[in-house]
Each structure stands twice: as structure tokens, then as C-alpha cells.
């Protein structure tokens with residue numbers, strides 16, 4: 001693959017590769033992983049060996065230098081099939097943590113982490129949220145205090161995706177608690193450092209196999225080269241990376257909704273009531289038509305935002321709009337689809353029930369939808 005404009009045929013072949021991987025390496029085991037509440041460590045190595053991690057990172061850092069569409073295709077295929085746990089873990093690793101390192105890291109930091117991230121040897125996590133600070137990130141209490149040439153990290157984080165398997169975590173910490181928004185910095189923290197402790201893998205209502213953890217830092221020694229980006233630049237860096245993060249959530253939301261519709265069409269055409277397929281009732285037909293329309297309109301706006309991102313023009317407001325709109329649409333669609341399954345839709349053994357539980361988090365993480373509304377309103381009427 002080249003970094004040039006993707007050729008449709010190449011992208012189609014790539015989607016086939018992704019689907020084959022999912023059919024061979026994921027489908028037979030996914031139920032088991034959902035029950036276990038975690039994906040197996042070996043899966044990451046298999047993903048790396050198949051070239052499915054950090055695909056748009058440049059060759060010299062272990063990626064394929066592929067256009068962004070190839071990275072998006074992986075998430076689309078896994079979300080469409082309902083493998084949202086896998087989708088969220090890979091997205092965090094390849095499309096949030098790796099770009100932070102690529103965009104903000106020194107050459108030494110890129111060379112240290114990215115090739116091992118592309119091979120799956122080292123998995124990445126991003127730790128912002130704390131028990132007392134989620135939407136209001138300025139309220140974080142984790143500190144990195146100067147110690148010799150480096151820092152000492154103290155505090156804790158919660159709800160950290162990939163927390164159980166991660167080898168490196170980008171941690172937001174206060175380097176100057178009195179400096180407000182300018183007092184937060186980002187650090188690359190290796191999970192084998194003394195004082196780094198993983199807490200519980202938290203029990204959730206959905207996305208069971210996507211491990212979500214507490215992390216604790218007890219006087220963790222940070223070397224001078226563990227600072228990512230500028231001292232005090234943490235919030236600025238977060239804002240710069242948000243458009244990609246929110247676009248990623250949107251791609252998963254749209255594909256997840258499309259997958260739910262595909263499964264529902266399959267079901268209503270075979271299930272019978274009153275001697276006729278459920279698909280023959282006018283209510284079913286109208287519901288399906290509404291769902292299809294809802295999805296198509298959101299896909300069109302998503303495609304526009306993706307094109308803007310590719311040109312470096314996706315702003316914070318558009319990114320908030322696409323995250324808000326697509327995650328709300330996803331919630332509506334999976335709920336309407338589940339309804340068409342009747343009681344079977346409420347049974348865990350029917351995948352549509354997982355579409356429903358997995359979709360719920362999309363309105364909360366990546367910045368809650370209330371915060372998205374705030375961001376959009378700010379662009380209209382200020383603070």
C-alpha cells in the first residue's frame with residue numbers, strides 16, 4: 001500500500017483480509033472472550049502479525065503507511081459484525097494512542113514504542129479520567145512532581161480501556177497544580193515501572209471483552225524522556241487529537257448501526273407471526289425504512305467529516321457534531337432493531353442484544369454527549 005489516494009480495489013481487497021481475519025481468529029472465540037471479560041493477549045500478537053495494528057503509521061515505525069481509510073475499514077468491519085469490544089480496544093491502541101506518539105513524540109519515543117505497538121508486543125492505553133474527574137478534566141488530581149531530571153507520578157485513574165493488557169499508558173498529570181489549564185502534561189508511562197499497579201478489570205453492562213480498569217501510581221519514577229509533548233501542554237494536545245478520536249467513534253457508530261440493520265432484516269424475513277413473515281407487516285416495513293434513512297443520512301455526514309479530516313480541516317465543532325449525531329443515531333437504531341426481534345431480542349444468545357448493550361457507552365465516552373452539546377453551543381453563542 002502507498003500513502004497515495006487509496007485505490008478502491010485495494011481497499012476492497014483489504015476489507016476481505018480484515019473479514020477473513022475476523023472469521024478465522026475472532027468469530028469462533030468471541031462469545032468465550034465476552035464471558036471471560038477480556039480479550040486474550042495472544043490476539044494482539046496475531047493482529048500485529050496480520051498487519052491490522054497501526055496501519056497508517058509510517059513504515060519506519062512498523063506501520064504500513066496506509067491511507068486512513070484502511071485504518072477505518074478495520075473498525076467498520078469489526079463494528080458491523082458486532083465485535084465492539086475488539087473494535088474499541090484496537091481503536092484506542094492504533095488510532096488514539098499511536099497517533100499521540102506519532103504527532104507529539106520525539107524521534108526516540110516514536111522508535112521506542114511504535115514498532116512494538118504495530119507488532120502487538122506493546123499495547124497502548126490513554127489515562128485521563130479519575131474517580132473525581134471525567135467531563136471536568138481540569139479537576140484531575142494525579143500529579144507529576146519534579147524529581148532530579150525527571151518526575152514522580154502519584155495518583156489514580158479509572159475506566160481505562162486496555163488497562164489490563166497495556167504495556168504503555170499516556171497519563172495526564174498536573175505538573176503545575178496552580179497553573180489551571182496550562183498546568184497539565186502528558187507522560188508515557190511504562191507498565192513495568194515500580195509503583196505502577198493495575199486495579200480491577202471493571203464489570204460493565206456491555207462491551208464485556210473490552211477490559212476497563214483502574215490504574216494506580218505510587219511514586220512512579222518517570223525519566224526525563226517520558227514527557228510527551230510540551231510541559232503544561234497537556235490540554236492543548238488533547239484538543240488537537242480530539243477530532244480523530246471523535247471521528248473514530250463515529251465510524252464505529254455508523255457501522256454498528258448498519259450491522260444491526262443487516263441482522264434485523266435477516267430475522268424479520270424468516271420469523272413468522274399470524275402466518276406471515278414479520279417483514280410483511282406495515283409497521284416492520286416502516287420501521288426498517290426509517291432506520292435505513294437514519295443510517296444513510298449519518299453516513300453521508302460522516303463521509304464529509306472524514307474527507308475534512310483527511311484535508312486537516314475537521315474542526316472541534318464538526319467533530320463534536322459527528323460524535324453526538326452518530327452515537328444518538330446508533331442508540332435509536334439498535335433499540336428499534338431489538339424491538340423487531342420481540343422477546344428473542346432480549347436474550348443474550350441473540351447478537352442483537354449485544355448490539356444494544358454495546359451501543360450504550362458511545363453516548364458517554366470520548367466526551368459525553370452533553371459535553372458535545374456544550375462544545376457545539378459554544379461555537380454559536382460563546383461561553
Ligand SMILES: Cc1cc2nc3c(=O)[nH]c(=O)nc-3n(C[C@H](O)[C@H](O)[C@H](O)COP(=O)(O)OP(=O)(O)OC[C@H]3O[C@@H](n4cnc5c(N)ncnc54)[C@H](O)[C@@H]3O)c2cc1C
Nearest residue numbers: 126127128129133134135159160161364365366367368370
Ligand atoms: C467503558 C468505558 C471506557 C472508557 N475508557 C476510557 C479511557 O480509555 N481513558 C479515559 O481517560 N477515560 C475513559 N472512560 C471515561 C469516560 O471518558 C468518562 O466516563 C466520560 O468522559 C464521563 O465522565 P464521568 O464518567 O466522570 O461522568 P461525569 O463527568 O461525572 O458526568 C456525569 C453526567 O453529568 C453530565 N455533565 C458533566 N458536565 C456537564 C456539563 N458541563 N454540562 C452538562 N452536563 C454535564 C455528563 O454528561 C453526565 O451525563 C471510559 C468510560 C467507560 C465507561
